[in-house]
Every structure is written in structure tokens, then in C-alpha cells.
Amino acid sequence: MITEQEGKRVPFVVEWREAFKTHIPAVDAEHRHLFLLVKSLDLDSIEDTVNELLNYVIEHFGNEQALMEQSGYPDFKDHLKLHETFATTVGEFLGSGDAWSEERVQELRRFLNKWLIGHIMTHDMRFGRWYVERRGQRVQQAAPARPESAGWLARLFGRR
Numbered sequence: 001m002i003t004e005q006e007g008k009r010v011p012f013v014v015e016w017r018e019a020f021k022t023h024i025p026a027v028d029a030e031h032r033h034l035f036l037l038v039k040s041l042d043l044d045s046i047e048d049t050v051n052e053l054l055n056y057v058i059e060h061f062g063n064e065q066a067l068m069e070q071s072g073y074p075d076f077k078d079h080l081k082l083h084e085t086f087a088t089t090v091g092e093f094l095g096s097g098d099a100w101s102e103e104r105v106q107e108l109r110r111f112l113n114k115w116l117i118g119h120i121m122t123h124d125m126r127f128g129r130w131y132v133e134r135r136g137q138r139v140q141q142a143a144p145a146r147p148e149s150a151g152w153l154a155r156l157f158g159r160r
Helices: 025-039 043-071 076-094 102-135 152-156
Strands: 002-005 008-011
Touching: 025 043, 025 102, 043 076, 043 102, 076 102
Parallel strands: none
Antiparallel strands: 002 008
16 A cells, blocks of 8 residues: 655555564564564665575574474474465565566565565464463574575575
């Protein structure tokens, strides 16, 4: 959605809200940063921002998945499939070969905002409730993301 402001088209941007909290501080901080990266998508710097966003998504998914696996989250495999589906969809969008335009940037922003909100409010919240119930407020540190050694899609799927 794009709104008019002083005769200039301004993209509709979704901001981080406290309602998106999973109550796992590390996960919430990463989600907050993802919203900032999506907000910063701009035609003038799209290549750099998309690369930064993809690298951060890989780091976040890796950290979140490690936390789920370490804690014995029973829906880990299903959650992993959601991340894989997201990666495939984004890979297809970015691999289409279409030139970047303001409309295409907005299409990416709309998709990412919609996916982030839906995923956080449903699946990540479910994990957050489960984790807090079983682990209390103590959060284990996820394993750090491994160094970059392959394309972002391969790294996301663990094929290094």
C-alpha cells in the first residue's frame, strides 16, 4: 500500500510493535531488526539492502532454529519447513530476473511485512509461549551463525 504525502508517493511501512513480542529477548531483538531492514528497502539502495536483509534472515533463522532444537521444541521440524518455504518463495522472487522498480520494491516490502507479521503472530508466538512455559525467562544463547561460504539460499538450507 502506498499513500500520498505532499504530492509524493510514500510506501506504507509496518513498524515493530510490542504485540509482536515472543518474550524471548534474543528472538524479539532480531525480529525488531528485521522490521527495520524491511522498512529501509528503497529503490536507490535495493541491492545492498536486499543482501543485508538476506544475510540477517539467515542469521536469525539459524539462531531461532538452534534455540528450538536445543530446547527440544516439539514443532521444530514443522517450523523449519516454514522457513524453507519462505526461502524458496523469496528465492523465486529475487531470481525472476525482473528489473527493480518502485513497484517491485513495494511488492517485496508487502510480502515481507505480511509474512513477518503472520509468522511471528502465529508460529513464533507459539514457540515463545512453549519456551517461556518450559524454560522460564532464562534464554539459552543460540549457536552463532557460521561464516558465509555459499549462496544465501544454500546457507539457509544448511548446504554449505
